Amino acid sequence: MGTTRIQLDAALDSRRLPEMETLLDGRQQKKIAGRDDWSIRMGHFWSGLSAGVELIELCNGPLSIYILPTRGMGIWQARYEDLQVGWNSPIKQPVHPQFVDLKGRNGLGWLDGFNELLCRCGLASNGPPGHDEGASSPLESDLTLHGRIANLPASDVELFADDESQTVGVSGVVDECTLFGPQLRMKSTVTSKIGSSSFLIRDEITNIGCDSTELQLLYHTNVGKPFLEEGAVVECAADRVIPRDNRAAEGIRSHGKCLGPTAGFAEQVYYYHLLADANGETQTLLKNKAGNHGISLKFKTVQLPCFAVWKCTQDERAGYVAGLEPATNYPNFKTFERHHGRVINLAAGATYTSELQIEIHPDAESVAQASAQIRKLQGTCQQQINPQPTAPFCPID
Known part of the structure; x- marks a missing residue:
């Protein structure tokens, strides 16, 4: 007699979605902007390292954004029509924070759960691990990679659809608090206009403690194929470009150009001092070689004055990715x-x-418009390209 097998573990498949329940949609509730193809659905993973992770799909019609309340309101991935937006991390499914030991791997345990299109680094600290001699208390002195916020679950999650603004949205509250230490509360709201190819992230971070406290925030935005490929280009308007370290200095003359998957490639990071328009807004873009697929970030430099590009164009199986990283700090x-x-x-x-708008550019015309806007921001200002790491942007070896 043959054996009948049923595969129960959905978490084995890359980017596999769990079963989702529709909570709001344009067919049962109301049309917005004349469309009924919007919806907000919610589900949770139930096996493996993903067990218990909540997932919300915010769909405005052509664009779906997948939000992870369990992982600090991070954005796991997005999809615009048939265009997948994200990257193929070796960590295939969202990892529940209970399985991420931030102090593990010599303080690099954060990497065990890293696979999102967008995850925040902060709130009390971000950057590499180590001992912070300037910390206000021993509780805050031993830092782990990129802080805690990406591995803290949200509460007070709310779903909404608004006729007046023609948007759908999700909000949640994440507390990063400890006794005798920082007490920071982040309310994060993700909204998208019906029928658009973009979404807006608005984060309001409040110090709910009784003393002043330090804050660092970085939006680790990570993109792979089809945007990233050999000949892909990162564009931004800047007056200074600085390699983070000697490894980055090796490629400073091609800081905006990307390689295809390259076995043994060691990451390179570049820091930018960006230019902004009269409203204080700037824009950055990653576009593929043909210029018919792109993804751009818009933000205000008064809120997020620092910007880094992380090129990690290693073998695809190792995690072929580039990061666009607006932040309060380098x-x-x-x-x-x-x-x-x-x-x-x-x-x-x-x-x-802080507010960050992410837009998917699905065709050559849309990419060209974003690129033209960046050229307009650059104007006649010449970029100063530093060939070596330079203070005060980064330590000098």
Whole structure:
């Protein structure tokens, strides 16, 4: 007699979605902007390292954004029509924070759960691990890679659809608090206009403690194929470009150009001082070689004054990816960033707000428009390209 087998573990398949329940949609509730193909669905993974991870699909019609309340309101991936947006990490499915030991792997345990299109680094610290001699208390002195916020679950999750603004959205609250230490509360709201190819992330971070506390925030935005490929280009308007270290200095003359999957490639990181328009807004873009697929980030430099590009064009099986990283600071060790005035001191009761808009460009016309906007921002300003690591942007070896 033959054996009948049933595969129950959905987490074995790359980017496999769990069963989702529709909570709001345009067919049962109401049309918005004349469309009924929007929806907000929710489900959870139930096996393996993903067991218990909640997933929300925010769909505006052609665009779906997959949000992870269990992982700090990170964005796992997105899809615009048939265009997949994200990257193929060796970690295939979202990992529940209970399985991520931040202190493991010599303080690099954060990497055990890293596979999102967008995850935040912070809130009390980001950057590499180590001992922070300038910490206000021993509780805060031993830092792990990129902090805690990406591995903390959200509460007070709310789903909404709004006729007036023609948007659908999801919000959640994440507390990064400890006794005798920082007490930071982040309310994150993700919204998208019906029928658009973009979405907006608005984070309001409040110090709910009774004393001032330090704040660092970086949006680790990670993109692979079909945007990243040999000949892909990162574009941004900047007056300074600085290699993070000697390894990055090796490729400084091609800092904006990307390789195809390259076995043995060691990551390169470049820091930019960006230019902004009269409203303080800037834009960065990653586009493929043909210029018919792209993804751009828009943000205000007063909120996110620092920008880094992470090129990790290693073998596809190792995780072929590029990162566009707007932040309040450069991803150096916190002691260095504090010394150079790039660590925020948030007063008791104060709120720090940042907004980041991510847009998918599905065709050559849309990519060309984004590229033209960046050229307009650059204007006649010549980029100063530093051939070596340069203070105060990064430590000098």
